[in-house]
Each structure stands twice: as C-alpha cells, then as structure tokens.
Amino acid sequence: MFSCVSADEVERSEAWACSCCQPQLQAAARRIGRDLSRRGFIAGASASLVSLGLVRPVGAQSSSSRPTPPLAFGNFLLFDGTSSVVRGGLRLLVERNRIKQIVSGDPAPPEGTQMIDCGGRVLMPGLIDAHWHTMFAALPIPVLISADVGYIFLAASAEAERTLMRGFTTIRDLGGPSFALKQAIDEGLVTGPRIYPSGAMITTTGGHGDMRPLSDLPRIPGGPLSHMEQTGSANIADNADEVRLRVREQLLQGASQIKLVGGGGVASPRTTLDMITFSEEELRAGVQAAADRNTYVAVHAYSPTAIRRAIAAGAQCIEHGHLMDEATASLMADKGTWLSTQPFIDDDDMPPLTGQSRINLLQVIAGTDDVYRLAKDRKIKTAFGTDLLFSNALTGRQGLLLTHLTRWYDNAEILTMATSGNAELLAMSGSRNPYPGKLGVIEEGALADLLVIDGNPIDDIELVADPDKNLMVIMKDGRLYKNTLPG
Structure with missing residues (x-):
C-alpha cells in the first residue's frame, strides 16, 4: 500500500x-x-550471453554441472494441497525440480537416491x-x-x-x-x-x-x-x-x-x-x-x-x-x-x-x-x-x-x-507465467516445492505461525534449503 x-x-x-x-x-x-x-x-x-552458453553467472550452476541426486521422502502424512485430510503409507520421489512419483508402500528407490525419513510428520506444498x-x-x-x-x-x-x-x-x-x-x-x-x-x-x-x-x-x-x-x-x-x-x-x-x-x-x-x-x-x-x-x-x-x-x-x-x-x-x-x-x-x-x-x-x-x-x-x-x-x-x-x-x-x-x-x-x-508447471499441489509432475512440518496443520494451523521451530524441511524447485530432521 x-x-x-x-x-x-x-x-x-x-x-x-x-x-x-x-x-x-x-x-x-x-x-x-x-x-x-x-x-x-x-x-x-x-542473461542473453548465458542463454547463448557463452558465460555463466557467478555462483550459478547448471543442472548438468551439478546434477541433483533423486530425493525420496518416506514415513510422512500427506496434505496434497486439495484434500481435507492427510494420508499415510506413501513414498514420494523428487527428480531434478519435479515430483517424479508418489507410490504406496515402500518400493526400492533408484540407485543413488537420498532418503529422507519424515518421522511421521506432515508433508505439504510450499x-x-x-x-x-x-x-x-x-x-x-x-x-x-x-x-x-x-x-x-x-x-x-x-x-x-x-x-x-x-x-x-x-x-x-x-x-x-x-x-x-x-x-x-x-x-x-x-x-x-x-x-x-x-x-x-x-x-x-x-x-x-x-x-x-x-x-x-x-x-x-x-x-x-x-x-x-x-x-x-x-x-x-x-x-x-x-x-x-x-x-x-x-x-x-x-x-x-x-x-x-x-x-x-x-x-x-x-x-x-x-x-x-x-x-x-x-x-x-x-x-x-x-x-x-x-x-x-x-x-x-x-x-x-x-x-x-x-x-x-x-x-x-x-x-x-x-x-x-x-x-x-x-x-x-x-x-x-x-x-x-x-x-x-x-x-x-x-x-x-x-x-x-x-x-x-x-x-x-x-x-x-x-x-x-x-x-x-x-x-x-x-x-x-x-x-x-x-x-x-x-x-x-x-x-x-x-x-x-x-x-x-x-x-x-x-x-x-x-x-x-x-x-x-x-x-x-x-x-x-515465468514458472510453467503445477504449483501448490503435491502430485506427479508438479514442481517440487515442499514443506515438512512438525505436527499436523490441519489439526493445528498455529504451527505455520512459527516456521523457525516447526518447519523441518523447506524445498523449492527440487532443492533443499532447510533440513533439520533428525538423522
């Protein structure tokens, strides 16, 4: 204003x-x-030179020079951005900047995958x-x-x-x-x-x-x-x-x-x-x-x-x-x-x-x-x-x-x-749209913007008011910016 x-x-x-x-x-x-x-x-x-491949901004790394290993989230309750309840028994796989797969059970992840155990906490969209x-x-x-x-x-x-x-x-x-x-x-x-x-x-x-x-x-x-x-x-x-x-x-x-x-x-x-x-x-x-x-x-x-x-x-x-x-x-x-x-x-x-x-x-x-x-x-x-x-x-x-x-x-x-x-x-x-792709939901193919919160915000919305304490994982575009989960 x-x-x-x-x-x-x-x-x-x-x-x-x-x-x-x-x-x-x-x-x-x-x-x-x-x-x-x-x-x-x-x-x-x-930016024009970067797009031509002639230079790269200082500090910026291409996905080819710094490949992001796949990340698999397990042991979580899922709020997918649209449902009124959370659900468990799922495993979620992130590859590069997208949600690659959401499956039931505990299937073996691809070789080289980093495993993240959410400890029963809620995983939700950013x-x-x-x-x-x-x-x-x-x-x-x-x-x-x-x-x-x-x-x-x-x-x-x-x-x-x-x-x-x-x-x-x-x-x-x-x-x-x-x-x-x-x-x-x-x-x-x-x-x-x-x-x-x-x-x-x-x-x-x-x-x-x-x-x-x-x-x-x-x-x-x-x-x-x-x-x-x-x-x-x-x-x-x-x-x-x-x-x-x-x-x-x-x-x-x-x-x-x-x-x-x-x-x-x-x-x-x-x-x-x-x-x-x-x-x-x-x-x-x-x-x-x-x-x-x-x-x-x-x-x-x-x-x-x-x-x-x-x-x-x-x-x-x-x-x-x-x-x-x-x-x-x-x-x-x-x-x-x-x-x-x-x-x-x-x-x-x-x-x-x-x-x-x-x-x-x-x-x-x-x-x-x-x-x-x-x-x-x-x-x-x-x-x-x-x-x-x-x-x-x-x-x-x-x-x-x-x-x-x-x-x-x-x-x-x-x-x-x-x-x-x-x-x-x-x-x-x-x-x-500067970011083509689905935001605000957790589904296969969506952009990987994810939070892991220590508690269930559907039961207690006050959890979002104290992010320093309650947000354990913050991911944007498939990259982890915060991970304070034990282990």
Missing part, C-alpha cells in the same frame, strides 16, 4: 502518516531506480502469498533514508531469503521494481521465493500510488517521467492510450500480470477509500493490453463502485475489496472474478498511521469480517495475501496472518487457499 504527501504535509503530519513517500524516501527510491536501470541493462545483457511487495516489505524508513543503494538491494535480498524460510516458496509481487531480484533468484545468485512480478503499479494523477511531491505538478500528458515513475514503483496514466503504454512497458520488462489502481488506498492521506481513479474506458484499455499478451489485470479496489467498474471493464481479479456489499459480492461470484484480500483484524497488522490514513485503516479493519463472510457465502474464488510493508517485525507475521483466517474457514480450507487455490490464480498469467 503505497502513498505520498508533499514536504509541507509531512511537516504537518506525524512520522507514519505517509512514511513510504516522504521526500527522503523518494530520494532513496530515485537512487534505486537509477541503479535498476543500469543494473537491469547489465543483467539483461548477461505456501504462496498472493499479495507481496518484494523490494519494500521489510526495509525500515531510516535505513532507506541513509543506506547506500547496494545495501538496499542486499537488504531486499535478505528479506527474500527470510520469506522462503517462512515456508513461502512463491509470492505474487503487486507493485515495485522486483525484476532484477527475481532474475537473481532464478539464476541461483541469491536465495528467495519464486516471484510473479507486476512491475510498477499503474495509477492516475492523485490516485493511490501517486507518490510524487507537489513540486512535480502540473503534469504534462506525454511529458517526461517523474522521478517516482523512473524508480519503477508506480506509473501515472491519465487516458486510455497512456494506460496501454504503461501496461505494455511492464510486460516488456517481464511482468506476469498487471496491477491497476481503481481507487484510494489505506496509507494514502490524499485519498479516501470511496474515491474512483480510472474510468471504465481506461480500465478496459489496460485489460485489453494485458489480454493481448495472454495475461490478466488485478485491480486495487475497496469500494463497491470501484469493484463494479473494474469488473465491467473485464478485470479478472480484485485486490482488497474490504468495503464490498452484497450486490457486488454476487456480481463477483456470477462473473467468476477472483478476490485477493488480506485478513487485517487489528492495528498489529499495520504500522502506526495517523490522519486520513488512520481513517482508511479503521474502515478496512471494520470491513474485514464482511468481505470474508461475503466471499465464503457467495463462493467467490478467494486468494490469500498479506500486503505487509516497511517493517521486518511485520513481515515476520506472514504465517501468523494465515492463522487469522480461522474466523471464517477451517484449517484445511485455509491451507488449500494458500497452496492450490493461490496457484490457480497465478496460473491465470498464461503464457506470461
């Missing part, structure tokens, strides 16, 4: 009123953007967070103000590793310059989850995500980009042609889906949650531009009006939706529109906010029960996301937010939502 105030407004507000867009942070973001442009060119050239901000999740404001840009990238990389160590093997990035970090993770240069990037969120002048200082006004349509836009955090578009251009720019950089801002946002003191940004024509232009590349648009929207306008324009996913009403919920169900929302239940789920931002937050918290109740009653396709920002204390609550869902769902439903359910949403990126 990005926001911005001018320097004058910052002086009149308390420290957290619009922390993500203080002039100092914008300066830091400009440095990130300049570095991204330079590094992106170098990384892109390097978790998926459908609303994350990779570059901004855990970087405190003082660090962003004072740190060297190299440190900022290293800090984001470290948080990506912590994300994976919490058991989230995949995230959908809903705004921010995450392309370079994604590339580094995919090439094995750093450790982190799979990233489905949106690139810059696209908004209107004065809309949620417009982080420009007032000194950048007036904006000239078709004029040069503001410093904010050059960072890749957000882009401004004020007519249908500009929306098409900005969407195509993100897709050119590798976006797997597009994020458009349809209304106001929580941490934006210059917006209210009931306001509208894009017209239906403008939204439709973005939806069509994404559809032309065989992917979809997710629209940030809280109010019924904003949600209904997005659906009328053809949007296939609504982000947040906490103020929706009965009629809007029925419309979403009828159209098969996805709802990607967050279980914000109290102040502990957000950094301190004041002024209009505080008013917006209280509206969201008050609407959380309604949005989940309506989603469940109407059988809306619902994804789990956290949208945690600017605090490593908050990002550590990523698994804890999953437990908030017990107010509306049973444990099996929660686990299904955060695995196979979220994977179904990710698959809507079609040919823009």
Whole structure:
C-alpha cells in the first residue's frame, strides 16, 4: 500500500502518516531506480550471453554441472494441497525440480537416491502469498533514508531469503521494481521465493500510488517521467492510450500480470477509500493490453463502485475489496472474478498511521469480517495475501496472518487457499507465467516445492505461525534449503 504527501504535509503530519513517500524516501527510491536501470541493462545483457552458453553467472550452476541426486521422502502424512485430510503409507520421489512419483508402500528407490525419513510428520506444498511487495516489505524508513543503494538491494535480498524460510516458496509481487531480484533468484545468485512480478503499479494523477511531491505538478500528458515513475514503483496514466503504454512497458520488462489502481488506498492521506481513479474506458484499455499478451489485470479496489467498474471493464481479479456489499459480492461470484484480500483484524497488522490514513485503516479493519463472510457465502474464488510493508517485525507475521483466517474457514480450507487455490490464480498469467508447471499441489509432475512440518496443520494451523521451530524441511524447485530432521 503505497502513498505520498508533499514536504509541507509531512511537516504537518506525524512520522507514519505517509512514511513510504516522504521526500527522503523518494530520494532513496530515485537512487534505486537509477541503479535498476543500469543494473537491469547489465543483467539483461548477461542473461542473453548465458542463454547463448557463452558465460555463466557467478555462483550459478547448471543442472548438468551439478546434477541433483533423486530425493525420496518416506514415513510422512500427506496434505496434497486439495484434500481435507492427510494420508499415510506413501513414498514420494523428487527428480531434478519435479515430483517424479508418489507410490504406496515402500518400493526400492533408484540407485543413488537420498532418503529422507519424515518421522511421521506432515508433508505439504510450499505456501504462496498472493499479495507481496518484494523490494519494500521489510526495509525500515531510516535505513532507506541513509543506506547506500547496494545495501538496499542486499537488504531486499535478505528479506527474500527470510520469506522462503517462512515456508513461502512463491509470492505474487503487486507493485515495485522486483525484476532484477527475481532474475537473481532464478539464476541461483541469491536465495528467495519464486516471484510473479507486476512491475510498477499503474495509477492516475492523485490516485493511490501517486507518490510524487507537489513540486512535480502540473503534469504534462506525454511529458517526461517523474522521478517516482523512473524508480519503477508506480506509473501515472491519465487516458486510455497512456494506460496501454504503461501496461505494455511492464510486460516488456517481464511482468506476469498487471496491477491497476481503481481507487484510494489505506496509507494514502490524499485519498479516501470511496474515491474512483480510472474510468471504465481506461480500465478496459489496460485489460485489453494485458489480454493481448495472454495475461490478466488485478485491480486495487475497496469500494463497491470501484469493484463494479473494474469488473465491467473485464478485470479478472480484485485486490482488497474490504468495503464490498452484497450486490457486488454476487456480481463477483456470477462473473467468476477472483478476490485477493488480506485478513487485517487489528492495528498489529499495520504500522502506526495517523490522519486520513488512520481513517482508511479503521474502515478496512471494520470491513474485514464482511468481505470474508461475503466471499465464503457467495463462493467467490478467494486468494490469500498479506500486503505487509516497511517493517521486518511485520513481515515476520506472514504465517501468523494465515492463522487469522480461522474466523471464517477451517484449517484445511485455509491451507488449500494458500497452496492450490493461490496457484490457480497465478496460473491465470498464461503464457506470461515465468514458472510453467503445477504449483501448490503435491502430485506427479508438479514442481517440487515442499514443506515438512512438525505436527499436523490441519489439526493445528498455529504451527505455520512459527516456521523457525516447526518447519523441518523447506524445498523449492527440487532443492533443499532447510533440513533439520533428525538423522
């Protein structure tokens, strides 16, 4: 949730009123953007050379030079991502990055197979967070103000590793310059989850995500980009042609889906949650531009009006939706529109906010029960996301937010939502999918993203809130990143 105030407004507000867009942070973001442009060119050239077999990134090893021995998991109870119960008496074989075989009994594994005895624990798919901000999740404001840009990238990389160590093997990035970090993770240069990037969120002048200082006004349509836009955090578009251009720019950089801002946002003191940004024509232009590349648009929207306008324009996913009403919920169900929302239940789920931002937050918290109740009653396709920002204390609550869902769902439903359910949403990126293959399930042929948890989360969902203690094995793409099982 990005926001911005001018320097004058910052002086009149308390420290957290619009922390993500203080002039100092914008300066830091400009440095990130300049570095991204330079590094992106170098990384892109390097990737091209790698694809030709001329060079290999430092630290990256091909599967041929470092063959991964087959891994066989035994003595486990299986939650496969779709069932409401666990089952035992199985053996699972992983070869390279895929689940090769799931069989009953205790057959002899292939020669050279590494055996992993799970000790009767539960084996399940890796978790998926459908609303994350990779570059901004855990970087405190003082660090962003004072740190060297190299440190900022290293800090984001470290948080990506912590994300994976919490058991989230995949995230959908809903705004921010995450392309370079994604590339580094995919090439094995750093450790982190799979990233489905949106690139810059696209908004209107004065809309949620417009982080420009007032000194950048007036904006000239078709004029040069503001410093904010050059960072890749957000882009401004004020007519249908500009929306098409900005969407195509993100897709050119590798976006797997597009994020458009349809209304106001929580941490934006210059917006209210009931306001509208894009017209239906403008939204439709973005939806069509994404559809032309065989992917979809997710629209940030809280109010019924904003949600209904997005659906009328053809949007296939609504982000947040906490103020929706009965009629809007029925419309979403009828159209098969996805709802990607967050279980914000109290102040502990957000950094301190004041002024209009505080008013917006209280509206969201008050609407959380309604949005989940309506989603469940109407059988809306619902994804789990956290949208945690600017605090490593908050990002550590990523698994804890999953437990908030017990107010509306049973444990099996929660686990299904955060695995196979979220994977179904990710698959809507079609040919823009950066990771072809099945995620969120344990079945033959699926990508090997696996967790072994010390206990049964279908009986006790609180286990996911303490990953350091309870996650014994973390595997992503067939590679073990953690294994603390005895022996």
